[in-house]
Amino acid sequence: MTLHKTPAAEDAYVPSERRIARERYRRGRTRRATAIAATSTLVVGAALFVLITNSPGWTRTKETFFSAHYARVAFPQVLEGLWLNLRLLAVCGAAVLALGLLLAVARTLRGPVFFPLRALATAYTDFFRGLPLIICLLMVVFGVPALRLEGVTTDPVLLGGSALVLTYSAYVAEVFRAGIESVHPSQRAAARSLGLSSGQALRFVVLPQAVRRVVPPLLNDLVSLQKDTGLVSIAGAVDAVYAAQIIASKDFNYTPYVVAGLVFVALTIPMTRLTDWVTARMDRRRAQGGLA
């Protein structure tokens, strides 16, 4: 490894003894830190492995949770169920973001004219953020069909999806609102002084900054939504978790759950990496550089 590349080296620069010693020392420190990290990781991993595989019930646990046979049986059915989760995520996610943004904007409108709108949005977020998701789901999925209204769907997936949107848009609205309020008032002042209307200032100056800032918590909520799409199975729709449950309860083997769990984790990881990437890009943009 050489760090001695000199840009614009027209002045025949030769690294000093001091620099060489300094870099040697730093390399040594890096090597040491890496060695310590690798060793401690290995030791902890090995200890866990030995502890678990030597526990008295390990053979039984292995058969119940990590059976290759049941994994093979469950995998295609879990994947089939997952298709429902994914569709729900796409549709509900889009609806949640749109409704959440609308609610957040409604809550930040100033002036007495907007009082009813503001109050409505506030009441909505207060109510649906406080209401447990499972209760919201039960009310919508079983309560709405019980009304026997003409022309209103009884499809559990549609109803379950609506319940998810109701709850999650309340969460997401608060995330958006936090973002909007974190934009310094001077930004709005600058936009208004250019002659932009209040709506234009919001759209072209405040929201772009606000949204960028709240991307990580938003993705957090989307990952959470992705997992909660499984709750529509309480109305009988077969999603990945429910598909696993069907097999598990038939044969008293929990491997399908593990498979379903791993599939969800595998779905979440790309989302997390995306969040990291977005955040890192934002940091780079306003980075001052330096070590502090």
Add this chain to the structure above:
Amino acid sequence: MSTDAGTAPVLRMEAVRKSFGTSLVLRDVDLEVAPHTVTALIGASGSGKSTLLRCANLLEEVDDGAIFLDGEEITDPRADADAVRRRIGVVFQAYNLFPHLTVLQNITLAPRRVHGLSRPRAEADARELLERLGLGAKADEYPDRLSGGQQQRAAIVRALAVRPRLLLLDEITAALDPELVGEVLGLVREVKEDGMTMVIATHEMAFAREVADQVCFLDAGVVLEHGTPEEVFGAPREERTQRFLRRIVAAGRL
């Protein structure tokens, strides 16, 4: 610390070299700052003044060369950067006050959390310093409610509150309108009279000429010329220095 209290330099730079990517910002810069003196760094934007200050405070890692604070090498990778920074105060161009804290809390943060002073003690010291420097009435205000000049003065007080050995000022008047520049420079003058050792990157040539004991003209990462203000401003030797000063005079800033 090998402090030769008399004349040993507080800050010494030896062939300091620093590049960002492919651009070489400092090339073999040498600098000595004697105790109780003011060194003014002048030069065009991008000549390396700010980078030099950031290196001195270890906010940037130098590529080569060494920096000594009171004779102790601070660029040694074994040196404790936090301990070094405890002895150096910095004031930034954009004030960098913490907007969630009042002026008093901004000033007492480091004395309390870093230097372990009790809250009453830190607050008493801070209030006394604010009073003396004409900001007593603003102690309990939040930074956003102050004018630019007041904010910058508060930032100077914040840097002074830990009684640093060396104070670095990075174009502290660049974001202020001319009316407010005066009050900030007045404060720097007072700080000089108290015997503080300072390195100042500045575009205020008249001020540099008046307050500095040593003036360094930086050009493309090199200290092209240095000497007393009379030497550098009165009879610049280098052609580039002359050109730079002519431009400044033409712009009515000297």
